[in-house]
Each structure stands twice: as structure tokens, then as C-alpha cells.
Amino acid sequence: MSGSQEIRGKIDSIRNIQKIAKAMEMISASKIYKTQKRMLVSKPYSETIRKVINHISLGTLEYKHSYFLERRKIQSVGYWIISTDRGLTGGLNINLFRKLLCDFDKWNNLGTNIKLAMIGSKAASFFHCMKPMKIVSCVYGIGDAPEMSSLIGSVRIMLQLYDNNQVDRLYLAYNKFVNTLSQIPQVLQILPIVSVDKTTLRTRYWDYLYEPDSKTLLNSLLQRYIESQVYQGVVENLASEQSARMMAMKTASDNGEVIINDLKLFYNKVRQTKITEELTEIVSGASVM
Template sequence: MSGLQEIRLKINSVRNIQKIAKAMEMISVAKIHKAQKRMLISKPYAETVLKVINHIASGNLEYKHPYFKHRNVHKSVGYWVISSDRGLAGGLNANLFRALLHDFNKWNTMGIVIQLAVIGAKAASFLHGIKCTKVVSCISGIGDTPKMSELIGSVKVMLELYEKNNIDRLYIVYNAFVNTLTQIPKIIQILPIVSKHNINHISAKYWDYLYEPDSKVLLNNLLQRYIESQVYQSVVENVASEHSARMMAMKTASDNGEIIVNDLKVLYNKVRQTKITEELTEIISGASVIQ
């Protein structure tokens, strides 16, 4: 890169990329607040549903729902894998897939088949063709405002497999939003349900409910809503993580572009000074020859 014209073109090219990166950063900043709001609104609902489920399950029920029954993993496990549809979000998806493959290796050594419900184009592209895995559902293009209606199909497919004993355990994999700077890949078990509350303490109160309709219908509906809310919560949290990661990635790209431009300007001045020196030397040499 010795020519001045070539260096100028390079500087202009980096400047143009900087403008694009800055624009994408500002777009992500605008979208983060809406994504965080959706995430915070939906979270209490999922927590409250689980609390109600635990209270009902701790009563003197004749009906024991299969979602509460412990299962040993014999043949298959299932995952909802949630990723972004678009890239340019730093290491967000790469870190998620790294954690997922680590979990896959554990099951592969045991000869367990892995069945996947994929949400997000990046996950679909990455998981295509991985050994010992089977994609049973795939959703992409849900955008920045996911709707529960778009996710119900994926939830229904996995629950049917679980109820037919084709899957022994169900997990959700997504990027948990900690703050604007931190997003953590997370793998949580959904089924069978592991209570986060002290059931013994609840049971010690010897309470029970009058059910209308019966406890079986009530638990079936509640557990369906709970699992749907968990999947939805994971999706909206992943969207918030995506925008935060993209904002930081674009900011870093813009800052690095400025460093490159400064280095190119120094190089440009050095080449320019060299050319001026060469021209002066030629002029002086020509003058001395004439004399």
C-alpha cells in the first residue's frame, strides 16, 4: 500500500464501514429498551404460575401429573435451542453453541439421541447435520417482537414427544440477559419439573383446594401455560441479549475503525513526505547539473 490514492481509498472505505457500524449501534440502542421492557413484563407471570403449580401439587391430589414424575434418561433428551436470526452480535451465538456442544458430548458418550426444537436461523444453520441430533421443529424470522402464537407449534411438538415417552428430559438453551454488557449462555431443565420452592414447608400447612373443574384438568392447563411462558420468556430474553451484544459489537467495530483510520493517516503522511523529499531531491539534482 505505497500509493497515496490507494491509502485514501482505504481510509474512505473504513469511514463508510464506521458509519454503518454506528448506525447499527444506534438502532440496537433504541431496540434494547423495548426488548428489556417485554422481558420484565413477562417474567412475573412465569414465576407466579410456577408458584401456583407448586401449591396445588403439594395438596392431597389423587392425580399425579407426569410432568412432576422423575425419569431416568434411557434413550432421548430434547432441547429448545433459541438463537438470533441475524449475526453481527459478537460472540453471542458462538458462546451459546459452545455450551450446547459441551452438553451434547455428555449425552453422546451415553448413546442418547438428542431431539431439537430450533428457534432462530443461526441455530438452524449451525445444528444442521450434527451427529446424534434430530431437528423435529424449526422456527425462524420471529423478529424483535415475538408472539406466543408463533411458538405454540414448537411447544406442542416437544410436549407430545415427552408425553409419549419418546423424550426422557426437556431443556431450554438461550442467552440469559444479565445487563447490557453481560449475556450468559444458559441451559435449564424444564421437564420433569424441579420445584424451586420448599414443598415440605408448604405441605406442613396441610392445606388443600376445592377444584373446579377437577385437579387433572386444572393441572394440565396450568402446566401447559407454564411451559409456554418459559419458552416465551427465554425467547424475549434472548432478543434483549441479542440487541445488547450487537450494540457492543458495533461500538467496538466503530472504535477499532477509528484506530485503523489514524494508522492510515500516519502512513499517508509518511508516504507523502517521502514523495515530496524525492521530488525536492530531483529538483536540486537537476539544478546542480544545469550549473
């Protein structure tokens, strides 16, 4: 019965793993509400400040900030890459990385330098050994309730590179939360700022009155705008992470049940074959006697 014992051992091992997967599914399900609430709370501010910046970009300002569209020869680009700190999220991270690798191939073919700011340990470990890309910042361990204070360092490093003409474009890469079943890899251009809906915005007059002056106000406003976009990307990625992990663990638990049923069927066949062989031996022995 060594074969039967081995099969029973496999069934017990799979059942234990199934219990762990089920527990992780329930934990992720309990966290989904909080992460989605955090995302929805910050979303109106992020969208409103983006709309204001789009309006300002079409205004007739005396002071032209360097963050608005300007013609630079693209010699270097920078990316904030937002990933998860933990695994078991299905294809969430790898889908984003695959999209980024396509972009990186295009820049490499043009001879453009790439500088990366990592938010999340999975991105750091994935891109760490890839050349000729350079990692200038790495933030991880932000938890399920991230604070802006933990992201400011990464934001300022990349903005300083942009201000010093060491980076000519800045992008933000993260997983956009659509719903519990769908998360889309997203790569957005942050700098220079390009107005998204120019046709609609130009039908109206969007100029503002600035107090104390446009330079002081814009320097502060644009800083807040970029910080809000990075923070919104982080909280959306967290909501995507919990949803992807819940679905991945549910799939693992369901697949475990399928494997257990197949092993039980195989176990019964092995056991039946063994019993048949024993009965045959008994009958053969009885006939000889």
C-alpha cells in the same frame, strides 16, 4: 502517488463501513427499550407460575402428572434452542452453542439420542449438518415483537414427543439478559419438573384446593407453564440480542476509528517520503546544472 491513492481508498472504505456500524448501533439502541420492556412485562407472570408449579410439585396430590419428577431411563433428550435470526451480535450465539456442544458431548458419550427444536435461523444453520442430532422443529422470522402463537407449534411438538416417551428430558437453551453489557448462556431443565428450592418450600404446607379437579386444572396449568418459560426465554434472548448488537457495532465503530488514524499516519509518512524524494531529485538536478 499510487500508494497514497490506495491508502486514501482504504480510508474511505473503512469510513463508509464505520458509518454503517454507527447507524446499526443507533438502531439497536432505539430497540433496546422496547425489548427490555417486553421482557420485564412478561417476567412476573413467568416467575409466579414457576413458583406455583414448585409448590404443587411438593404437594400431596391424588393425581400425579407425568410432567413431575419420575424415574425414566434417559434414552433421548430434547432441547429448545433459542438464537437470533440475524447476525452481527458478537459472541452471543456462539457462546450459547459452545455451552450446548459440551452438553451434547456428554449425552453422546452415554449413547443418548438428541432431538432439537430451533427458534431462530442462526441455531438452525449451525446445527443443521451436525449428526446424530435430529431437528424436529424450526421456527424463525419471529421479529422483534414475538407472539405466543408463533411458538405454540414448536412447544406442542416437543411435548408430544415427551408424552409418547420419545423424549425423556426437555431443556430450554437461551441467553439470559443480565444487563446491557452482560448476557449469560442458560440451559434449564423444563421436564420433568424439579422443584428448585425444596428446603425453603418444605418448611410450609403448600397444598392447594383444586376446582373442578386436580387433573383438569393441572393439564391446563402445566401447558401454560411450559409455554410461558419458552416465551420468556425468547423475549430475554431478544433483549440480549439488541444489547449485544449495540455493543458489537459500537466496538466496530471505535475500532474503525483506530484503523483510520493508523492509516492516516501511514499515509502522511508515505506522502512525506515521496516529497522528500522529489526534493532530493530537484536538488540533485540543480547541482548538476
